[in-house]
Amino acid sequence: MAKLKIIVSAASFFCTRIEWALKLKGLEYELTFEDWDKGKSELLLKSNPVHKKIPVLLDDGVAIAESKVILEYIDEKWKGGDFYPLLPQDPYERAQARFWAQFADDKCAYSTWRAWHAEDALEKEKAMEAALESFAYLEKQIQGKKFFAGDKIGHLDLVAGWIPRWLGVMEETGGMKIFDAERFPSLREWGENFMDIPLIKDCVPPRDVLVDHFFRGLSHLRSLEPNKP
Amino acid sequence: MAKLKIIVSAASFFCTRIEWALKLKGLEYELTFEDWDKGKSELLLKSNPVHKKIPVLLDDGVAIAESKVILEYIDEKWKGGDFYPLLPQDPYERAQARFWAQFADDKCAYSTWRAWHAEDALEKEKAMEAALESFAYLEKQIQGKKFFAGDKIGHLDLVAGWIPRWLGVMEETGGMKIFDAERFPSLREWGENFMDIPLIKDCVPPRDVLVDHFFRGLSHLRSLEPNKP
Incomplete structure (x- = not known):
């Protein structure tokens, strides 16, 4: 076991x-x-x-x-020796990785989630604006680097790692477009580099499985919302 | 400098x-x-x-x-040697301290803040219920211990450290009661132990200064709220 x-x-x-x-x-x-x-x-x-x-x-x-x-x-x-380090050694670099990981969850993922399930058009638009604004910050962070952690992936790459597969699925199932290549070229390239890593790709659910789950999730969420006719 | x-x-x-x-x-x-x-x-x-x-x-x-x-x-x-450790050494204990620090901010402090500035009675009641529920979890965590970190204060004690002084100020300025001694005896005792530490007490603003600031903060917040008559 x-x-x-x-x-x-x-x-x-x-x-x-x-x-x-x-x-x-x-x-x-x-x-x-x-x-x-x-x-x-x-x-x-x-x-x-x-x-x-x-x-x-x-x-x-x-x-x-x-x-x-x-x-x-x-x-x-599991640190030291041959164990792959997720966070860097330097206290300031660790603080940066933590700061941006929090940001990626609290701002990028949260606003995308709000936009994804919003039924009200204005609410959806507001959430999409918030998402675009926060992705612009991430785009700046990754410019000129292969991965957020440098040449190899680390803590922040894992936390932001939903973007290359899940974001597209949320766009499709939520009827929205956030992640276009012209606006976020470096983040797109990072996503491709990230998904090129066999170990990373191997754990990612197939796109159609995710699409199905997210469509079902949306129906479920909407069935829970109060005051529906 | x-x-x-x-x-x-x-x-x-x-x-x-x-x-x-x-x-x-x-x-x-x-x-x-x-x-x-x-x-x-x-x-x-x-x-x-x-x-x-x-x-x-x-x-x-x-x-x-x-x-x-x-x-x-x-x-x-600033670690090792004579430097006071904020987080414990053990990975599991560190995870626990981080988990509860996140909880103390995201649940206890956030719901208290919502209750504090809510104008709508139902909204205030809901936020107070959420606050009471989350403080009940913290109460359980501190039972039988002097500090969250054990015999000496640590990360979680600092994060929860607003409770003994700020919570009372928020109750007074927000017209609410959350932190009563019968419901939260261990948390109250912890608060007294915490504020008994000279280094801790020395950094805490006087109660009347806080009360004044929070009353002003409330007026400021309300002046920002949209759709006011």
């Missing part, structure tokens, strides 16, 4: 970033899938009773939640 | 936690105050162009933003 398990859902990039980290460290793991149609599992509720959210890393039974916290845990537990 | 500067505002606990960290490390620093009446300073806009928010730590001119990122930076740059 694998010492490491990740509680995941099939289409969540918050989960895939944990898989990437474990693969980079050369660690074996098992995936335990949540099935939303059946409600949250006992294991998830027990392992992350506060947020009740995936992903959760189970390390020999001990649970760690919140994806960026898990990434730091992985980097700190 | 001090090598370390913090760009702060007079009443922000996000700033005070940085002061506490530097004091615990035995480092000298200068404070540069933002004056909201005059708009954001050139120094702030240059140092934190993305969020344009305090606090910013300037270390020999190099800027680091986002308070929990700054705390990690301080702990990583």
Whole structure:
């Protein structure tokens, strides 16, 4: 039995970033899938009773939640020697990676998610503007570099790693366009470089699987919204 | 001239936690105050162009933003030897401290802030319920311990450190009651232990100064709200 398990859902990039980290460290793991149609599992509720959210890393039974916290845990537990470093050594560079990882989640991913599921046209437009503005900051960060971490991928690359596959899926299923090549040429190139890495590509769900999941997610979300006719 | 500067505002606990960290490390620093009446300073806009928010730590001119990122930076740059550790050594314990620090900001502080400035009664009630629920989680975390980090204060104590002084001020200025002694006896006791530490108490603004700032903040916020008669 694998010492490491990740509680995941099939289409969540918050989960895939944990898989990437474990693969980079050369660690074996098992995936335990949540099935939303059946409600949250006992294991998830027990392992992350506060947020009740995936992903959760189970390390020999001990649970760690919140994806960026898990990434730091992985980097700190398996470090030195031949272990691939996710964060750089220098305190200032570490602070920069953390700052932008927070930004990528709180601004880029969050505004994209808001735009994706907005039904109201004005709300959608506002969220798309916020998304474009935050992606412009990321575009500046990656200019002149192969990866956010430099020549090799690191913490921020994993956190932003949903962009090359998931963003297109969210655009298609949410009826919007954010990530055009003219506006974000460096970020597009980074995305191609990132997805060219076999270990990265191997963990990414096929596009059609994601499209299906996101269409279903949208119906589910809309069925939950109050005050619907 | 001090090598370390913090760009702060007079009443922000996000700033005070940085002061506490530097004091615990035995480092000298200068404070540069933002004056909201005059708009954001050139120094702030240059140092934190993305969020344009305090606090910013300037270390020999190099800027680091986002308070929990700054705390990690301080702990990583000044570590070992006689330097006071903010995070524990063990990867799992570090993950726990980070998880709960995120929770304390995103759930406890955020819901308190929402309740504080809500004008609509239902909105205020909902935010207060969310606050009570999240404080109940923190109460559980501190039960049976002197500090969140154990016998001595650490990362999470600094992040939650606004509770003993600022929460009461927000209750008074926002016309609400969250933090009663019967509901949160362990958290109250922790707050007293925390404020008993001279180094901690020394950085905390006097209650009346905070009350004045928060009353002014409320008027300012309300003047910004759209669609007011």
